[in-house]
Amino acid sequence: MSEQHKEYLISLKKYHRKIKFFRFLVFAIFLILWETAANLNWIDAFFFSSPSRIVGSVFSMGKTGELFTHIGYTLAETVLSFFFVMLLSVVCASLLWFSKSMAAIFEPTLVILNSLPKSALAPLFIVWLGTGMKTIIVAGISVAIFGSIISLYTQFHQTNPEMEKLILTLGGNKWDIYRRIVIPFSIPTLINSMKVNIGLSLVGVVIGEFLAARRGLGYLIIYGTQVFKLDMVISSIIILCIIAYGLYFGIQKLEKCVNMDV
Amino acid sequence: MEPYISLQGVSFSYHRPDGEIEALSDISFTVSKGEFVSLVGPSGCGKSTILSILAGLNAAEAGTITINGDVSFGYMFQQDLLLPYNTIWKNISLGPAIHKSLNSETKKRLEELLYKYGLSQFKDKFPGQLSGGMRQRAALIRTLALNPDTLLLDEPFSALDYQTRLLVADDIGKIIRQENKTAILVTHDLSEAISLSDKIIVLSGRPSRVVKIMDINIPCKEKGSLAVRKHPAFGEYFQILWKEMNPPDERTA
Numbered sequence: 001m002s003e004q005h006k007e008y009l010i011s012l013k014k015y016h017r018k019i020k021f022f023r024f025l026v027f028a029i030f031l032i033l034w035e036t037a038a039n040l041n042w043i044d045a046f047f048f049s050s051p052s053r054i055v056g057s058v059f060s061m062g063k064t065g066e067l068f069t070h071i072g073y074t075l076a077e078t079v080l081s082f083f084f085v086m087l088l089s090v091v092c093a094s095l096l097w098f099s100k101s102m103a104a105i106f107e108p109t110l111v112i113l114n115s116l117p118k119s120a121l122a123p124l125f126i127v128w129l130g131t132g133m134k135t136i137i138v139a140g141i142s143v144a145i146f147g148s149i150i151s152l153y154t155q156f157h158q159t160n161p162e163m164e165k166l167i168l169t170l171g172g173n174k175w176d177i178y179r180r181i182v183i184p185f186s187i188p189t190l191i192n193s194m195k196v197n198i199g200l201s202l203v204g205v206v207i208g209e210f211l212a213a214r215r216g217l218g219y220l221i222i223y224g225t226q227v228f229k230l231d232m233v234i235s236s237i238i239i240l241c242i243i244a245y246g247l248y249f250g251i252q253k254l255e256k257c258v259n260m261d262v
Numbered sequence: 263m264e265p266y267i268s269l270q271g272v273s274f275s276y277h278r279p280d281g282e283i284e285a286l287s288d289i290s291f292t293v294s295k296g297e298f299v300s301l302v303g304p305s306g307c308g309k310s311t312i313l314s315i316l317a318g319l320n321a322a323e324a325g326t327i328t329i330n331g332d333v334s335f336g337y338m339f340q341q342d343l344l345l346p347y348n349t350i351w352k353n354i355s356l357g358p359a360i361h362k363s364l365n366s367e368t369k370k371r372l373e374e375l376l377y378k379y380g381l382s383q384f385k386d387k388f389p390g391q392l393s394g395g396m397r398q399r400a401a402l403i404r405t406l407a408l409n410p411d412t413l414l415l416d417e418p419f420s421a422l423d424y425q426t427r428l429l430v431a432d433d434i435g436k437i438i439r440q441e442n443k444t445a446i447l448v449t450h451d452l453s454e455a456i457s458l459s460d461k462i463i464v465l466s467g468r469p470s471r472v473v474k475i476m477d478i479n480i481p482c483k484e485k486g487s488l489a490v491r492k493h494p495a496f497g498e499y500f501q502i503l504w505k506e507m508n509p510p511d512e513r514t515a
Binding site for chain 1: 317319335336337339340341343345347356357360361404408414
């Protein structure tokens with residue numbers, strides 16, 4: 001390794017350390033400012049809470065185990081609706097790819113359903129399915145599914161026609177094209193749509209919990225607002241942030257595993 | 263000798279919502295077993311359509327195609343079309359895998375082909391790690407894997423740079439002669455056609471018609487296309503065919 005390259009690597013390391021440091025610093029300043037502002041009554045801690053009150057609130061909810069039940073429900077509902085979104089969108093996009101007429105018939109329907117604000121459907125789901133976990137999961141699915149089908153189908157459709165011809169000249173059929181060309185070429189899009197869908201599922205689940213749940217972080221937020229326990233509300237929002245990041249991080253890990261295979 | 267493959271008055275048009283594109287009009291020619299035939303003509307004149315029809319991907323709209331005995335076709339494309347997520351080994355065994363005939367016998371054959379054509383040590387590499395020429399050779403092995411008796415070559419060298427192109431054409435030409443295959447090559451490169459073929463069929467612009475059929479008799483064919491290019495007869499054939507492809511009245515028009 002040349003001296004210049006060593007220097008380059010060192011400067012690169014320094015740069016990353018600097019970025020990490022400033023990220024932490026920004027976060028710390030934000031927390032300190034918030035805490036100070038609350039303590040000195042610049043802001044009303046009853047409405048705006050404060051880091052220490054949030055920690056206290058999390059601890060007291062955590063002690064009874066109540067908080068973990070809520071987190072568990074939200075997590076389980078999100079993961080389940082994410083699972084169904086992925087499963088259904090791969091199945092639907094594949095069917096549309098296999099049948100050109102079916103794709104042409106359903107295209108306008110999909111476009112309309114995708115542009116519809118899905119939260120408008122949630123009240124209907126309550127009437128149809130009651131106020132249980134089923135409703136929440138369906139709400140989560142409804143937010144992500146249509147966009148997911150459209151983006152997957154678009155990708156499926158973009159396979160190089162020469163590649164399809166190659167499979168045909170080697171004696172393969174449409175199923176061989178699907179299995180050996182369409183799916184492998186769509187893996188990056190599939191992973192991207194997973195990243196989008198995990199976030200959207202969480203959005204749908206929280207909307208569902210707002211309207212129709214007795215458990216879950218969405219319920220905690222609504223309940224907390226109604227009884228003016230704003231520490232509880234803000235704690236829940238922060239936990240949601242952590243969950244969203246964690247889920248996204250999980251998929252990113254998965255992406256790295258897949259990339260290593262290739 | 264009875265022709266191996268013969269086309270009689272074959273015509274074909276592409277149908278689009280905005281109109282009909284006549285690609286082939288009254289195409290007739292024959293190919294004997296073991297012969298290397300080239301179809302030359304201007305770009306976009308429907309040459310590739312002839313290969314598609316022979317491979318059964320399109321059906322001729324008029325005319326007849328007679329094939330004497332059992333002919334299996336292998337197709338080679340302009341791009342190597344190696345699957346980037348598969349190793350060279352998986353790529354070349356794609357045909358047998360599709361036919362579910364990947365047994366120890368075919369595996370042995372593939373190993374032999376890899377060895378013969380200098381790709382043995384690359385079999386676990388991915389296509390991205392190979393040069394353009396090696397990739398095209400891998401694509402040829404993929405085509406040979408199903409042991410077709412006739413190769414349909416759809417401008418397989420035109421995506422390569424000029425240097426590589428001459429070398430790969432030489433390479434692949436030799437391989438095809440060694441394996442005793444019949445070959446039909448589509449190209450717009452006249453010198454490439456002369457250097458490789460036993461017979462050249464000159465086609466006109468769209469819709470394609472047969473303008474001229476000419477046998478190429480250059481004695482050093484077995485030594486490969488680079489040797490043919492150096493032979494004095496090469497230039498003569500080039501002159502004659504060049505005139506056929508570019509008649510003087512058309513050039514001034």
